[in-house]
Amino acid sequence: MCKLVHNRWGIHAHNVPIDNRLLNLALSMGGDCYLVIDGAWGAIPKIREAKPDAIIVNRHAVANWLEMKPEEWADEMANLFRQQQQYTKHVELECEPDIFPNFPGWGQPIVDRLKFAADWNIRVAHRLRELCPGVIIHSPPLAHERLDLPQWFEIWKPVLDACDVLDMHCYWEKDGQYFRPGLYDPAESLYRAFRYRLVHNFLESRDYHIPMMVTECGNFAPDRPDYADELIYYFGQLERDAAYMIGGCVFILKSDQANWVNDLTRQSNIESFFKKIGDAPKKESPYPKKELEPQPDTSWAKVPEAVHRWYRLLADESFRHWPDQLIPFKGVELHGDRIGAAIIQLESGGDPNAKSAKPALIYNVIPYHAWGLMQVICRVPNHPSFANRPTAEELLIPAVNIKWGMAIFQGSFAGTKGNLWEALRRYSGYASAEYTMADFWANYGAKFKSKYQEWFGIAIPEPEYDELAICAEHLGKAKRGLEGAENIIKTTLREIGKAD
Helix, strand or coil: CCCEECCCCEEECCCCCCCHHHHHHHHHCCCCEEEEEHHHHHHHHHHHHHCCCCEEEEECCCCCHHHCCHHHHHHHHHHHHHHHCCCCCEEECCCCCCCCCCCCCECECHHHHHHHHHHHHHHHHHHHHHHCCCCEEECCCECCCCCCCCCHHHHHHHHHHHCCEEEEEEECCCCCCCCCCCCCCHHHHCCCCCHHHHHHHHHHHCCCCCCEEEEEEECCCCCCCCHHHHHHHHHHHHHHCCCCEEEEEECCCCCCCCCCCCCHHHCCCHHHHHHHHHHCCCCCEECCCCCCCCCCCHHHCCCCHHHHCCHHHHHHHHHHHCCCCEEEECCEEEEHHHHHHHHHHHHCCCCCCCECCCCEEECCCEEECEECCCCEECCCCCCCCCCCCCCHHHHCCHHHHHHHHHHHHHHHHHHCCCCHHHHHHHHHCCCCCCCCHHHHHHHHHHHHHHHHHHHHCCCCCCCCCCHHHHHHHHHHHHHHHHHHHHHHHHHHHHHCCCCC
């Protein structure tokens, strides 16, 4: 049975130390949705005591977050989460990544910035899930829907997959300098106050369903006498969308900046303001149909925990390469994330810190180890294929390792024209000249087939191969390897001034 939320009304708590009088006034409006930022986290126990069924979302704001690695930010957030988890499990990721002016690459195309934001937040989300069981992750709140970008869904879907709720910021201005004509104009408000409906309709058209929450809303002019009426109207509209809308939070109860235009304390009579909202009728309705608690994919029920824990990362990366998730092969339909799971089992057993027992020989000459979950070879200087890879340290980060491992497998799969066994032979290292196809099958292929069938109930047809053709391929590869090794040696000698 779904837990009931009394209403969709709420407020963004102050970002200054708790002010009990203001907090009590805010609670008197009868809202059930609250966003609390670092400076006011002391308010969380008081809100929970007054509102046992309220949604309370934690936002951790870090001024220098762009200078932090995603895992560092997640570790910091996890420590704060543990302090509050008895009161709430809702956490919101970093604020408005789609418009942040100091983003790396600012001034570059928005697509590049979104890709950076997506990768950063995916890594944060997965690290949080590792550290904080039961956490309910709210996506980075979008200040613009970006639906005009054909690539938006492709880029941002893995972020939504990694989260439980899609958060948005929706502002309006009735007759001032910001968004004219504002809240009550049906056409204009769809792109401002109600832009969340555009996003919902867009996702619905792609059969994608996720609960939504407006964690900031308002009119940039809270001193206007009709502001309470605007909010009553707005929250009534959120109630209309209760099938997918959790609620909204008016921004902001009190700011740490005296001239902030959103500060509700600019109201001439704040007691009357909150009383008018508190007296307005509020409807009781259930949560959106999709449960907020993370739900595992039941088709992975037989996958051991050491591998199962990475299923979200695998699903995200699989979607990048196979948007429909299905990979046809010899009359059966395979899934990219499940292929990745079986590879992880064979390569590392699910150990994110795994290091290969013996190094691989690049061009049959240069020894380099493979690292992490999918045993990816790290960066090799001056190598045409390995020079841009992550370092060994970076490959011990699960999100980085799976991103590269899945990309490498997809490249091998495409390069063999969709031949699963040839792709796995290349991925596993059994395509080198010292091994035959029989070696691959005995030591890797048969084990992969067995695991995939045991876990997911699909019997993959065994390979058909021509040993003579494979021998010819090995001879050609050995020749190219020697030529490549010679080129690397020459390049290195030139760099250190030992050759012309």
